[in-house]
Amino acid sequence: MNLARRTMNHPAFAMIYERAWRPAGFFIATGRTMQADRVDAARTLHLDRAHSVLDIACGPGNFTHYLSEQLAPGGQAVGIDFSVPMLRRARADNAGPHVGYVRGDARRLPFPDGSFDAVCCFGALYLIPDPLTAAxxxxxxxxxxxxxxxSTSHRDENWFGRAGTVIGGISGLRLFDLDLFPALFAQAGLVEVEQRVHGLLQYLSATRPE
Known part of the structure; x- marks a missing residue:
């Protein structure tokens, strides 16, 4: 297990992750607040029309709980994470009548085909081994x-991007070419593929045809 994944699985880190680490890190990386990210996620995922949403690598569940409140009446949000300490925090801090949490591997999701009206993974694919399988x-x-x-990292074609690739390789964080996920979505038959870049992160969304 690399340094980044060991950190995510540490109980002490789980306590500070959503309260301090993630908000500060995302603002530095993107210039966006967590609240802006959450509102944008609900809009992008069309949660007002969805009855189920899966939040992959949900961490302590702050995002998952928010998404559960944006669903159509009677909807259910499910957060999945590999880290036991993160899930303990999620169940302690972000339980609710329309949200549940399960432990699982993003590369082998324990759900049948076509189970969810919306699926998301924010700020975690660069930590997951074999992220393309997870996608x-x-x-x-x-x-x-x-x-x-x-939302995930991206690599610029310059010295900064090359340096980031080296540093990321040491810590276990991956940087992705900007054309990688749009191509993967298109090859899978998804439509309405949209991509935006905010600082060090790329944001992508798409629709699975009826």
Missing amino acids: QEMIRVLAPGGRIAI
Whole structure:
């Protein structure tokens, strides 16, 4: 297990992750607040029309709980994470009548095909071993007509991008070419593929045809 994944699985880190580490890190990386990211996620995923959403690598569940409150009446949000300490925090701090948490591997999601109206993974694909398999699993469990959204790192074609690749390789963080995920989505038959870049992160969304 690399340094980044060991950190994510540490109980002490789980306590500060969503309260301090993630908000500060994302603002530095993107110039965006967590609240702006959450509102944008709900809009992008069309949660007002969805009855189920899967939040992959949910961490302590702050994002998952927020998404559960944006769903159509009677909807359910499910957060999945590999880290036991993160899930303990999620169940302690972000439980609710329309949200649940499970432990699982993003590369082998324990759900049938087409289970969710919306599937998302924000700020985590660069930590997951074999992230392309994880992205394909996201598409597999997405229902026809459903929406998928991710935010993840990207690599600039300059000295900064090359240096970031080296540093990321040491710590376990990956940087992705900007054309990688749009191509993967298109090859999987997704439509309405949109990509935006905010600082060090790329945001992508797409629809699975009916």
